[in-house]
Amino acid sequence: MERAPTQPLTIFSESGQRVLKQFPWNLGSPRPALEQMDNGDWGYMMTDPVTLNVGGHLYTTSLTTLTRYPDSMLGAMFGGDFPTARDPQGNYFIDRDGPLFRYVLNFLRTSELTLPLDFKEFDLLRKEADFYQIEPLIQCLNDPKPLYPVDTFEEVVELSSTRKLSKYSNPVAVIITQLTITTKVHSLLEGISNYFTKWNKHMMDTRDCQVSFTFGPCDYHQEVSLRVHLMEYITKQGFTIRNTRVHHMSERANENTVEHNWTFCRLARKTDD
Numbered sequence: 186m187e188r189a190p191t192q193p194l195t196i197f198s199e200s201g202q203r204v205l206k207q208f209p210w211n212l213g214s215p216r217p218a219l220e221q222m223d224n225g226d227w228g229y230m231m232t233d234p235v236t237l238n239v240g241g242h243l244y245t246t247s248l249t250t251l252t253r254y255p256d257s258m259l260g261a262m263f264g265g266d267f268p269t270a271r272d273p274q275g276n277y278f279i280d281r282d283g284p285l286f287r288y289v290l291n292f293l294r295t296s297e298l299t300l301p302l303d304f305k306e307f308d309l310l311r312k313e314a315d316f317y318q319i320e321p322l323i324q325c326l327n328d329p330k331p332l333y334p335v336d337t338f339e340e341v342v343e344l345s346s347t348r349k350l351s352k353y354s355n356p357v358a359v360i361i362t363q364l365t366i367t368t369k370v371h372s373l374l375e376g377i378s379n380y381f382t383k384w385n386k387h388m389m390d391t392r393d394c395q396v397s398f399t400f401g402p403c404d405y406h407q408e409v410s411l412r413v414h415l416m417e418y419i420t421k422q423g424f425t426i427r428n429t430r431v432h433h434m435s436e437r438a439n440e441n442t443v444e445h446n447w448t449f450c451r452l453a454r455k456t457d458d
Contacts, residue, residue, distance in 0.1 A: 235251065244287070285313050298325040339451070344419070364415070
């Protein structure tokens, strides 16, 4: 029968400053517990990282993390009580949803469930938690807490840069560029109008929730400068970038349009009307 690969275990003193003992250990067999050395010191083990192939996605972590919950399937697998499979590269293989395993692994690391604001795959993640039999994670998913305190909400700013390019010029020529800020945070729009007077001649459109600047072919480089200053200004108001998008389209035979979008968000406290 083929023997499991060995990795050296290192026992450190409680302070972590001295190596007290080293010995080989078979992956998949039970881990030694915290030990008392001959000199009376207590030590704990440090192992090499473990790489898992979960549905084709590779994750590297420690055995301590994987066995945080001994009664879970992962605790049984890496505690020696459950058979394990390996891929051709020797990584431990688990035939489950690879992308969702990142949330399972982060829960094992922190004992806290942290998900993106736009996360929608709760049913799938519940199935993964049930498969791995991580009871605290199952409880978190069955009784989710609000992402934010109930007296707060999220404010959003959209920044877009639309650039029309000539198809046939060499080098590529910019025909026109438009920079637009859209938000319901009126104080931010007022601040832009007050602080960015240098670009007033380019301000072509102001509405209740929107400010636009337009730049022609001779001054498109000013759009880049304004965009950098706007992003810095928005960030200083407490907003952080949530996501970015790029969209290419061809509206006319002689020009292409490239649109960049940035979404900024921040939390705000609700006030009574």
